[in-house]
Amino acid sequence: MSRDFVEVGGEEPPPDQRFQQLKAFHSAGRGPWAGVPDVDWNDWKWQLKHRVTTVERLEELLPTLTPTERAGAILSRTKLAMAITPHYFNLIDADDEHCPIRWQMIPRQEETHTASWEMSDPCGEDEHSPVPGLVHRYPDRVLFLVTDRCAAYCRYCTRSRLVSNASGYDFHPEFDRQIDYIAKHPEIRDVLLSGGDPLLFSDEKLEYLLSRLRAIKHIEFLRIGTRIPLFLPQRITPELCAMLRQFHPLFISIHTNHPRELTTEVRDALGRLADAGIPLGNQSVLLKHVNDDPIVMKALVQKLLMCRVRPYYVYQCDLIAGSAHLRSSVRRGLDVMKSLRGHTTGYAVPQYVIDAPGGGGKVPVNPEYVLSRNADRVVIRNFEGKVFEYIEGADGHPRFKPSENFHVPELG
Ligand SMILES: *Cc1c(COP(=O)(O)O)cnc(C)c1O
Numbered sequence: 517m518s519r520d521f522v523e524v525g526g527e528e529p530p531p532d533q534r535f536q537q538l539k540a541f542h543s544a545g546r547g548p549w550a551g552v553p554d555v556d557w558n559d560w561k562w563q564l565k566h567r568v569t570t571v572e573r574l575e576e577l578l579p580t581l582t583p584t585e586r587a588g589a590i591l592s593r594t595k596l597a598m599a600i601t602p603h604y605f606n607l608i609d610a611d612d613e614h615c616p617i618r619w620q621m622i623p624r625q626e627e628t629h630t631a632s633w634e635m636s637d638p639c640g641e642d643e644h645s646p647v648p649g650l651v652h653r654y655p656d657r658v659l660f661l662v663t664d665r666c667a668a669y670c671r672y673c674t675r676s677r678l679v680s681n682a683s684g685y686d687f688h689p690e691f692d693r694q695i696d697y698i699a700k701h702p703e704i705r706d707v708l709l710s711g712g713d714p715l716l717f718s719d720e721k722l723e724y725l726l727s728r729l730r731a732i733k734h735i736e737f738l739r740i741g742t743r744i745p746l747f748l749p750q751r752i753t754p755e756l757c758a759m760l761r762q763f764h765p766l767f768i769s770i771h772t773n774h775p776r777e778l779t780t781e782v783r784d785a786l787g788r789l790a791d792a793g794i795p796l797g798n799q800s801v802l803l804k805h806v807n808d809d810p811i812v813m814k815a816l817v818q819k820l821l822m823c824r825v826r827p828y829y830v831y832q833c834d835l836i837a838g839s840a841h842l843r844s845s846v847r848r849g850l851d852v853m854k855s856l857r858g859h860t861t862g863y864a865v866p867q868y869v870i871d872a873p874g875g876g877g878k879v880p881v882n883p884e885y886v887l888s889r890n891a892d893r894v895v896i897r898n899f900e901g902k903v904f905e906y907i908e909g910a911d912g913h914p915r916f917k918p919s920e921n922f923h924v925p926e927l928g
Contacts, residue, residue, distance in 0.1 A: 604748075660708065741769045828866055853865075854883040868880065
């Protein structure tokens with residue numbers, strides 16, 4: 517398990533070696549659950565039932581728990597719950613206090629500090645909810661929050677105001693009004709199921725939900741946002757995949773932040789979804805201690821392509837209450853993006869966005885490639901920092917030939 521990731525000697529390996537280590541696929545293994553029979557381990561309901569949810573169990577499994585983690589785990593009883601599936605727990609490096617899996621999953625005392633600029637609904641979703649659990653922010657699509665449960669709880673959850681206080685694995689109490697709203701708004705052509713995690717529903721329940729949506733004539737496109745393939749690859753059964761493929765076009769967006777999360781089990785689960793004809797995208801959140809590092813991000817996006825997943829978005833961390841210890845800067849985010857574009861496969865390069873605080877929606881933020889633009893030309897910079905000019909007139913046609921000796925300065 518985590519032993520695979522320990523760097524011998526305690527020194528940082530050279531960047532190239534570190535990159536190769538990050539890119540290697542490993543099994544999550546059985547870790548402390550070594551004696552559990554295969555039938556149980558491979559059963560997603562067993563995994564859910566055996567999640568790590570108490571500080572006592574956490575201490576038992578992770579003797580290197582730090583005081584701030586212990587305090588956080590105790591405080592999580594009254595805040596965003598702690599829950600970690602055995603599969604995902606095995607990715608924790610017990611010998612590394614700064615393990616990227618720990619930062620994402622184990623509560624910390626810092627979560628109780630709310631800065632004055634932090635909010636409980638940072639993306640202003642509640643303001644754009646015509647019906648509870650339905651967010652209609654963009655003209656042609658809705659976000660449908662179908663459940664308030666997840667398989668595990670990310671400490672930076674942007675919807676911590678809604679999730680984990682668990683009303684059960686059932687539809688939202690306003691389910692009929694939600695469906696009714698979508699049916700009565702013909703401008704909605706795209707429904708994004710999220711929550712909570714829609715894949716926590718049984719196959720039957722999910723099938724019912726998807727068929728209700730497919731019965732609405734103007735719905736062209738369905739999507740599911742889920743972290744289950746990472747937390748609970750056992751959930752991605754052949755039966756689930758066979759059920760989902762009836763509802764095409766159906767896309768799935770997964771959420772991974774660190775290459776270690778892409779285990780051999782996860783790769784197999786994603787392969788089953790891809791084989792069912794489901795196009796897969798990934799959303800990451802830029803997080804300090806986890807992935808605000810060009811080497812980590814490059815390993816992640818390349819590994820995603822190997823799992824047939826197209827990196828879709830990287831989000832600047834929302835101003836969610838209690839997340840300051842995980843927030844990286846936009847400047848760093850831009851540096852990470854600069855290190856990807858042109859340096860690796862275009863399909864591997866996600867769009868960096870800020871979900872504008874107060875409900876502005878997703879806004880793309882990009883490193884500068886256009887240095888200047890006027891009536892005659894656009895001056896651009898390539899990924900190596902070299903400068904070029906593109907000649908054009910107001911109607912698109914150049915009015916003169918490019919200067920033979922256009923001065924091409926080198927930028928850093
Ligand atoms: C992210 C989001 C969507 C989907 O946006 P895309 O850019 O189409 O992926 C839809 N509604 C809401 C409220 C969202 O936050």
